[in-house]
Amino acid sequence: MPFFTTLQSLHQKWSEGNGSYSHGYILILVAAYLLYHRVRAWPETVELRPCYWFLGLSLGCVFVWLVGFATQVQLLEQMAVPALLWTWVGVVFGWRAALHLVLPFLLLYLAIPLWEFLLQPLRAATVGFSQFWLELMAIPALIDGFVITLPTGILAVAGGCAGLNYLLVALVIGTVNSLLAFNRMRYHLVAIGLVAAFALLANWVRVLLLVLIAYYSDMESSLVKEHGTFGWLVFGVFMMPYFLLIHKYESKIVPKASAVNNKNAVRKEVRLPIVSGGMTVASAVIIVCIGVVPLWAKKQSVTTESTGTGVLSHLSSAGFELMSSGDFWVPDYENYDVLESYATNIDGVRYEAVALTYLNQSQGKELIYYKNALAGEYNLRHLESTQTNAVTMNRSVIRVRGEWRMVWWSYKVGEHLVDSQLAAKLWQLPALFQGESQASLIALSRVCPAQRCEV
Numbered sequence: 001m002p003f004f005t006t007l008q009s010l011h012q013k014w015s016e017g018n019g020s021y022s023h024g025y026i027l028i029l030v031a032a033y034l035l036y037h038r039v040r041a042w043p044e045t046v047e048l049r050p051c052y053w054f055l056g057l058s059l060g061c062v063f064v065w066l067v068g069f070a071t072q073v074q075l076l077e078q079m080a081v082p083a084l085l086w087t088w089v090g091v092v093f094g095w096r097a098a099l100h101l102v103l104p105f106l107l108l109y110l111a112i113p114l115w116e117f118l119l120q121p122l123r124a125a126t127v128g129f130s131q132f133w134l135e136l137m138a139i140p141a142l143i144d145g146f147v148i149t150l151p152t153g154i155l156a157v158a159g160g161c162a163g164l165n166y167l168l169v170a171l172v173i174g175t176v177n178s179l180l181a182f183n184r185m186r187y188h189l190v191a192i193g194l195v196a197a198f199a200l201l202a203n204w205v206r207v208l209l210l211v212l213i214a215y216y217s218d219m220e221s222s223l224v225k226e227h228g229t230f231g232w233l234v235f236g237v238f239m240m241p242y243f244l245l246i247h248k249y250e251s252k253i254v255p256k257a258s259a260v261n262n263k264n265a266v267r268k269e270v271r272l273p274i275v276s277g278g279m280t281v282a283s284a285v286i287i288v289c290i291g292v293v294p295l296w297a298k299k300q301s302v303t304t305e306s307t308g309t310g311v312l313s314h315l316s317s318a319g320f321e322l323m324s325s326g327d328f329w330v331p332d333y334e335n336y337d338v339l340e341s342y343a344t345n346i347d348g349v350r351y352e353a354v355a356l357t358y359l360n361q362s363q364g365k366e367l368i369y370y371k372n373a374l375a376g377e378y379n380l381r382h383l384e385s386t387q388t389n390a391v392t393m394n395r396s397v398i399r400v401r402g403e404w405r406m407v408w409w410s411y412k413v414g415e416h417l418v419d420s421q422l423a424a425k426l427w428q429l430p431a432l433f434q435g436e437s438q439a440s441l442i443a444l445s446r447v448c449p450a451q452r453c454e455v
Helices: 004-014 024-040 054-071 074-093 095-100 102-111 116-136 164-181 185-216 228-267 277-300 313-318 421-433
Strands: 142-144 147-150 153-156 338-346 349-358 380-388 391-400 403-413 416-418 439-447
Touching: 004 024, 004 074, 004 102, 024 102, 024 164, 054 074, 054 277, 054 421, 074 095, 074 102, 074 277, 095 102, 102 164, 116 142, 116 164, 116 185, 147 185, 153 185, 164 185, 164 228, 185 228, 313 338, 403 421, 416 421, 421 439
Parallel strands: none
Antiparallel strands: 142 147, 147 153, 338 349, 349 439, 380 391, 391 403, 403 416, 403 439
């Protein structure tokens, strides 16, 4: 099934208990209701007619998905899904219908995990709020970054304490409430801004209360370790004044909005025309267009093991010998498919060459991955790159098994040898079109004779 792995990745995010995006399935139901609501209020001026130039937007979304698939950037795949659904509406029912129904599709992006960039500023604001009140209450606490040290224990304001989940749920509440109330931009901005402010304040107060509970209970309270339900209770309490204030604001603009509401009441009586044959054809065309590319991409990404071996086989002609035992250094990479290793002695110094090849890459099983490194960060030091025979190689010094080792390394994607992670990612797209989806890390190393390598 096309996009199955993408939908599966969203399911994993939406199924996390008390996660930042655990509201995903509820949001789908909310968006479906908004679609129903806007269809009921269908304007007479919006005619339903297939719009085939929208296919260009559809193919653009497919290309974004393809880039994400080829480079294992799952966020690009996920972001393409709501846009694809919206372009389907444009192709089948026309661009006016797509514009009329765009808001429910935009709302879906509050369940797409693209808001992680807010975590750091939200954590900083949360810690700052707690620090202010702790100092005001004269409670002894040492705050270092996101760690709060109390006389009886240590609390860490982790990513889950940033309040991103509360903020996103609050934005859903504010957006839906404003869309169902009045069709006025000023009201939308006030409703969304107000609910976001209350959500942030709710999380700040939640964390402060947990710090106070930890302090006065000498870290013995069960809430110190398990406070998921407590957080939602605090959030619910802070939503009450939001609804009171927004209701009071609504009462001030009801007279101005009555005429608009009367027009909407007339619109609700309009019935949508029966789906025509052209719409059926347009639906079939877009399904084919957006379905063929993912199926082709998945087929191209499957590589047989035989095509991924022999990356370093040419070294045998340069005096390197194939190593079959495990007595050699291997970079700290995970889930690779093929390991090749060669060694030689030059002027009494042993040189080792290894290649880690990924035949079929997928999310978490990929060459460029945050867990993959030559060595641990405290045993790794990057140097200036070097160029040999028009090929640029990265250069690093690592400490392994109590000895220092100089490493020259690069990435091989298809037939291209590159020295940066970004270039390796980007070359995976043309490599996919050429049926060469395998990618390798190539590293040449030697043990340094002195305690530290000469640089």
